[in-house]
Amino acid sequence: MTDALIHIKGLTKSYSSKAVGKVLAVQNVDLELNKGDFIALKGPSGCGKTTLLLAAGALLSPDAGEVLIKGRNPYKLSQPERSAFRAENLGFVFQSFHLVPYLTVMENVMLCELAGSGKDIKTCVTELLEKFGLTKRLKHLPSELSVGEQQRVALARAICSGASIILADEPTGNLDTENGKRVLEYLADFAKNGGAVLMVTHDHNAGDYAFRHVDMVDGKIIQQ
């Protein structure tokens, strides 16, 4: 069939709220994320980007269509199996960094140990944090870091688990241009080294780093 890391076919997802009734967030979307890909997903607010990202990340079960990650449909797995599957294959980065406020930089990155297979990631983490320029911040709490540093910690956490796919939702949204560029560089680097990145973004600079651009409007992909 295909050796795409993520293969989305005819994905449709709608929400139903009491106030507005049924909202079609994503309609019949096809998308492939291959090894070495760095996709920038763009579109106006409310067009369904986050919904698509969550569905692609085994976090949101679609109404119709199929999501295959490394050839497997995560929504056919049980809850605990799907958790383990996510821990093994996917890394997430969000606009607000979701760092645990009472854990140090090192501990935040090491969190994936709790979910992981139990393999030793300490050396990998140390190297990664060095690469992200965080070596001097290992014992700091998130509140003691700059926002750029915080996002780099989140990025390190997404990568260190050994995942080959990173799903990022506006990772540079809270960062200044300089810090944003650094994050984009790291993501591009990750893709070049055999990973794959699907990133939702409004960042103008994203164009300089992403290898592919996908535009969405009203829940549909209009240009690949």
Added chain:
Amino acid sequence: MKITGIALKEIAHRKVNFLLSCLSVAVAASVFILANGLLESTSLQTEEIIAQKEIETRNHMASLEDDMRKHMKGLGFNIYIFPEGQDMSEVYDKGFASKTMPEEYVTKLANSSIVMINHLLPTLTQKVTWPEQQRTVILIGIRGEVPMAHRNPMKPLVDPVEQGFIALGYELHNALKLKVGDKIMLLEKEFTVKMCHDERGSKDDITIWMNLTECQELLDKKGRINAILALECNCATIDRLAEIRKELSAILPGTKIIEKGSQALARAEARMSAKQTAAKQIAILKSQRDALRAKRESLAAMLVPFIGIMSLAGICLLTFINTKDRISEVGLFLAIGIKSGAILALFLVRSFIVGLGGGILGVLSSAFIIRVAGGTYFNNYTVQQLMSVELSLVIIIAMPVFACLASWIPSFWASRQDPAEILRND
């Protein structure tokens, strides 16, 4: 990274919630311990009063006994000596013996070196019908005192009745309208009334006293008597009857001896009744204690569950606030693949620590309260008396379980959150 480690760091981060939760547990623990202490102090105090009362009673009894011993030494008591082979139940039933013994027994006794008996009165008693008057009477022949050979003669205690005379009980002289000096026929013999006794309300009222020799002739029992009354006996020991029996059995083997009512007996009775009164007081005290305890227990039975439920609700609410605070953390945990069970464990470990901390705090603060307010509320008992180590341990072990139960629902709720829902609202 261990779950316990994360829980401890979270606790250090959100101190206020943790302290409030601990406080909630501590209040429940303290209420339980203090209610228990209150009950315990009441029990202990009553127990002490009862013990005190028992000691007092025992001392009082001992002093009474001592008193009695002293009194009895100087106090004469009276005994009856009955013939050998006499069935004593018959004596208790009829008031006199059916068997007889030789009158010389008295002389034998009087001539012996017996020191304990001061006066000896031989009697012959029998129930007879007074044929001339058609009524049943008790006939008693008395001889008066037999002088003790080895002692100076003493003033006789009972006046003997001379031959040809009789003394009458109240019922007899009253019914027959007889007075001193009247003559009357009895068993075909004429007697002069020598004395009319006042009403005594006993068998004495239907009794006729006459000279012993004359009585023996009338009843055809020459030289025989059926009782010897020994008056004003004295003994050194308390067990006086045994002592007298021992002496008498050597002189008059086979005779039976009983004690006649005496002042000493009355004293012994008073002593008995004092003992009973004290026992009654103790019983009242005990029942008062039980009533008070029941009252306090029923109060505790209401108060403890009430505070328990309030504390349960408090912990539940505080845990819920904690999970709300950490909802984005939970979303992330779930997204990166940490399982629901681990997240539930994370919250429950926190609750366990809350329970442990609260339990220890509760035990310590209870001890402190008992120490400080012991005089006012706990009858001055010490912490050691009112709070057993076992109880404290049980509290410290039970409170973590209690806290885990209380926080189960919000913890479970948190662990079952949909990460997509949380992360989308980012």
